[in-house]
Amino acid sequence: MVHHLTIGLRLPIWNAGLAMFQDHWINGIGPRAFRYEYPNYAMKGDVFLANNPKEGPTHPHQIVLEIGVESGVLGLAGFAALWWWLLRELRRHVDSAANQ
Numbered sequence: 001m002v003h004h005l006t007i008g009l010r011l012p013i014w015n016a017g018l019a020m021f022q023d024h025w026i027n028g029i030g031p032r033a034f035r036y037e038y039p040n041y042a043m044k045g046d047v048f049l050a051n052n053p054k055e056g057p058t059h060p061h062q063i064v065l066e067i068g069v070e071s072g073v074l075g076l077a078g079f080a081a082l083w084w085w086l087l088r089e090l091r092r093h094v095d096s097a098a099n100q
Contacts (some may be wrong), residue, residue: 009059012048016041017060021068034059048085 019041020029027094029037038056048056060066067075 009047012043012046013038013060014056014062014065015043017062017065017069021065021072024069024072026072027074028068028070029069032058034066034069049097 015044016038017034020034020037035055035058039049039054042056046056058067064076064079071078
C-alpha cells in the first residue's frame with residue numbers, strides 16, 4: 001500500500017517535472033540536470049528547496065516522467081521501442097520453448 005504522505009510529497013516534484021517536459025519536450029533537459037533545473041520550476045515555498053535553494057531533488061521519482069524530462073519525446077520513443085523489443089523477444093522465446 002502506498003502511503004499518502006509519500007504521494008503528497010511527490011506531487012510538487014511531478015508538477016515541476018511536467019513543466020520541464022512542456023518546456024523541453026523534444027530532447028529534454030539532459031541527463032542528471034533535474035536537480036539543477038528544479039528551482040526554476042518549483043513553486044514558492046517548496047519543501048525540497050528549504051535546505052538548499054539552488055538544488056532540488058535528484059530525479060522526479062517516476063520513471064516515465066524522468067525519461068521524458070531528461071530526454072524528451074526522443075527518449076520516450078527509445079524507451080517504448082526498447083520495451084516493444086524486449087516483449088517481442090520474450091514472446092518469441094516462450095513460443096519457442098512451448099514448441100519443443
